[in-house]
Amino acid sequence: MFESKSFKKALIGSTALLGSSLLAPTAALAANCPVMVNGSVLAGIICNFNGISPSGSSVTIENGGTVGGLQMGNYQPTNSFILINNGGAIANTTGIGIAVNGSSSLSGGITNSGTISAQSGIAITSNSVINGGITNHGIISSNTTGITIGGNSIINGDITNTGHITSTSATGIRIATSTITGGINNSGTISGGGVDSGISIIANSTIADGILNTSSGTIEADAGNAIDISLSRITGGITNNGTISSTSGNGIRVSNVSNIVGNIDNSGTLTGGNNGILLLSSSAISGSIINETNGRISGGNAGILVSSSTINGGIVNGANATISGGATGISVSSSTISGGIQNHGTIQGDVLAINISNSTVSSIDLYGGSRVIGAIEAPNTDVNILGNFTTEGTMNVNAVDISSGKVFTMANTITAGSGVNNAGTLAVGATHQTIAGNYTQLTGGMLKIGVQNTTTYGQLAVTNAVDLSQSGAISVDLLNGAHIAAGNVLTNVISGNTLVAPGGGL
Numbered sequence: 001m002f003e004s005k006s007f008k009k010a011l012i013g014s015t016a017l018l019g020s021s022l023l024a025p026t027a028a029l030a031a032n033c034p035v036m037v038n039g040s041v042l043a044g045i046i047c048n049f050n051g052i053s054p055s056g057s058s059v060t061i062e063n064g065g066t067v068g069g070l071q072m073g074n075y076q077p078t079n080s081f082i083l084i085n086n087g088g089a090i091a092n093t094t095g096i097g098i099a100v101n102g103s104s105s106l107s108g109g110i111t112n113s114g115t116i117s118a119q120s121g122i123a124i125t126s127n128s129v130i131n132g133g134i135t136n137h138g139i140i141s142s143n144t145t146g147i148t149i150g151g152n153s154i155i156n157g158d159i160t161n162t163g164h165i166t167s168t169s170a171t172g173i174r175i176a177t178s179t180i181t182g183g184i185n186n187s188g189t190i191s192g193g194g195v196d197s198g199i200s201i202i203a204n205s206t207i208a209d210g211i212l213n214t215s216s217g218t219i220e221a222d223a224g225n226a227i228d229i230s231l232s233r234i235t236g237g238i239t240n241n242g243t244i245s246s247t248s249g250n251g252i253r254v255s256n257v258s259n260i261v262g263n264i265d266n267s268g269t270l271t272g273g274n275n276g277i278l279l280l281s282s283s284a285i286s287g288s289i290i291n292e293t294n295g296r297i298s299g300g301n302a303g304i305l306v307s308s309s310t311i312n313g314g315i316v317n318g319a320n321a322t323i324s325g326g327a328t329g330i331s332v333s334s335s336t337i338s339g340g341i342q343n344h345g346t347i348q349g350d351v352l353a354i355n356i357s358n359s360t361v362s363s364i365d366l367y368g369g370s371r372v373i374g375a376i377e378a379p380n381t382d383v384n385i386l387g388n389f390t391t392e393g394t395m396n397v398n399a400v401d402i403s404s405g406k407v408f409t410m411a412n413t414i415t416a417g418s419g420v421n422n423a424g425t426l427a428v429g430a431t432h433q434t435i436a437g438n439y440t441q442l443t444g445g446m447l448k449i450g451v452q453n454t455t456t457y458g459q460l461a462v463t464n465a466v467d468l469s470q471s472g473a474i475s476v477d478l479l480n481g482a483h484i485a486a487g488n489v490l491t492n493v494i495s496g497n498t499l500v501a502p503g504g505g506l
Contacts, residue, residue, distance in 0.1 A: 035059045037059070037065035037067050038062040039065060044068040045069075046068050046070075046092070046095065048071045050071065050075065057075075058079070059081075060084075061083070061089070062085050063086060063087030063088060065087075065088045066089045069095055070082065070090070070099070072099065072104045073099075073102035073104060074104060076103070079108070081106060081110070082106065082109075083111050085113055086113045087114055088113075090117070091117050093119060095120070097116040097118035097140075097142075098110065099125075100124045101124075101126040102126050105128060105129040106130050107131050108132045109130055109132025109134060110133075111137070112138045113137040114139075116138070116142075117139070118142055121142040122146070123148040125148065125149075128154075129153065130154070130157075134158075134159045136188070138163045138164075140166070141168075144169065146171070147172070148171075149180070150177060158182035158184070158209070159183075164189045166190075167192055167193050169196070170193060171199070172191050172197070173199045173200070175205045179206045182208065183208070183209035183212060184199065184210075185212045188218075190217075192220070194223065195222075197221050197227065198226045198227060198246075199219060199226070202231060207233070207236070208235050210234060210238060211236075211237075211239070213243075213268070214242055215241040215242050215268065216242060218243045218244075219242075219244045221246040222247050222249075223248050225272070225278075226246045227251070227253070228253050229252075229255070229258045231256040233259045233261065237260055237262025237264060237287060238260065239263075239265045240266045240270055245269065246271070246272045246274070248273035249274055250272040250299070251272040252272075252278070253275075254278070254285075254309075255278070256283070257282045258283045259286070260287075261286045262286060263288050264290070265292065266291050266295045267295045269295075269296045270295070270297045270298075274299060274300055275303070276303045276323070277297060277303070277304045279304075280309055281307075281308060282308055284311070285312065286313075287313045288311065288313030289311065289314075289316070290316045291317045291321045291345070293319050293320055293321055293345075294321060297321075297323045298323070299324075299326065301327050302325040302331045303323035303324050303325040303329050303330060303349075305331045306330075306335045306337065307332075309335050311337045311338065313339040314337060314338070314340045314341060315330060315342070317342065317370075321344070322345055322348065325350070326349075327352070329347040330349075331354075331356075332355070333356075334359060337361045338360075340362035340364060342365045343367065346370070346372075346373065347370075349374040352375050352376070354374075355378070360380075363384050364376065364378060365384045366386060367386050367387040368388045370389060371390075372391070374392070375394045375396070376393065376394070376395045376396065379396055379398060381398055382397065382400075383397050383399070385408045388408075388409075389406070389408055393412055394413050394415070397414075397416055398417050399419060400416050400421070401421045402423060402426060404444050406425070407424060408422075409427045410426060410427065411429070413435075414433075414435050415437060416435065416436070419437045420435050420437065421440045422445040425445070430449070430450035430456050432458075433460055435461070435462045436463045437464055438466075438467070439462045439466050441470060443471055445470070445473065446471065447474045449475070449476060449477065449493060451478055451479060451482055451490065453483045459494070459495075462494070463497065465499075466494060466499045466500070468499070474493065
């Protein structure tokens with residue numbers, strides 16, 4: 001057993017005064033601080049700073065220094081910080097590595113460049129305040145939560161991770177009933193275990209400056225959600241340039257009347273065994289969900305699922321970006337998306353590419369070079385063809401509007417309650433296609449058919465009215481090896497139950 005002289009010798013050069021009580025499992029350090037831990041003499045010892053509030057009380061664990069834990073209750077020095085340097089360590093298999101509670105405060109934040117290995121890594125609770133934020137450049141590993149902010153506590157500044165924050169059976173970072181005046185910035189790894197999340201923000205918590213996962217960052221979970229937001233508010237949005245993933249949960253779940261002020265913006269990989277992004281239970285996004293150029297959003301069920309919620313902007317899928325789901329690429333039910341769905345990349349679902357039910361979605365805008373692989377089921381929504389586009393599934397929509405100068409190649413049946421309106425070119429190739437609804441060829445509009453011979457040529461069957469009063473233009477494309485002789489007649493090129501013929505003829 002060590003005696004107090006040994007402790008003093010081990011900490012020579014610091015201003016700490018150590019008593020024989022250090023030999024007890026809940027040993028206390030005296031109030032003469034700052035404290036410099038530079039040896040292993042405190043290994044397994046919980047240093048208790050409860051009630052200490054002198055000026056200049058700080059804790060530094062140097063390279064080679066080891067302590068069992070830091071306990072700070074009602075700890076309110078005017079100038080203080082906790083610093084664990086590279087090579088320093090807190091090791092506590094049964095308790096909390098750093099516990100700050102009981103209305104405690106630190107003026108200079110917590111910085112870890114070493115290792116915190118504990119049942120629970122860092123816990124800030126009970127109306128405590130950390131000014132200067134929490135920064136991890138090292139390793140925080142825990143069986144339960146890596147970092148907990150709870151009980152109406154406040155972090156004035158950012159939570160920044162460039163190292164590893166991992167939990168084997170709970171949440172990597174958990175914010176409950178608390179406020180972060182900065183943001184959560186990750187360029188390392190944040191990992192949740194069991195059924196819990198990588199990052200969990202719940203119970204009326206507020207993040208004032210968003211969540212950023214950089215290109216080198218990973219936020220992950222097993223059965224839980226990589227990022228879980230419930231009954232909380234995130235100002236500044238969520239930006240992912242790296243990897244957000246859950247093995248069997250959701251990549252990002254926003255639920256229970258939560259608010260994202262800004263965008264959910266992805267240019268990396270965002271995936272979930274269930275859904276890539278799940279927005280539900282009267283939650284709202286003030287901006288848009290944006291999948292930037294080359295971004296990937298995917299889910300075993302849906303890439304993006306919106307239920308009983310509101311997006312004031314839109315869902316935007318950028319060039320060479322993909323939104324995909326094992327069932328549905330994008331699913332919207334009982335919700336409002338004011339800015340509609342804008343696709344420049346690929347939206348794909350094994351059952352439906354886009355499914356909109358009992359919802360108000362301003363439009364589905366399809367741009368040149370984009371793909372929709374699978375059916376579109378959106379009977380109350382208009383589809384705008386704003387670039388050259390080819391169908392790869394059926395459509396059941398309110399209307400299809402083909403813009404002037406654009407070519408819409410129809411390879412599947414279209415059901416349109418308000419009809420198909422063509423100011424550009426509707427191309428059917430040498431196939432037989434059906435519009436269940438009306439067809440109106442607007443000024444400048446054209447029907448383009450391919451012809452191989454008198455039995456193989458393009459035909460458009462319309463179940464309701466055909467209106468060619470503004471344009472009777474039909475373009476005939478003779479295919480390679482076509483056999484057409486003078487006097488041959490192609491019948492039923494376009495048919496409907498009523499016809500308004502063009503004044504100038506076909």
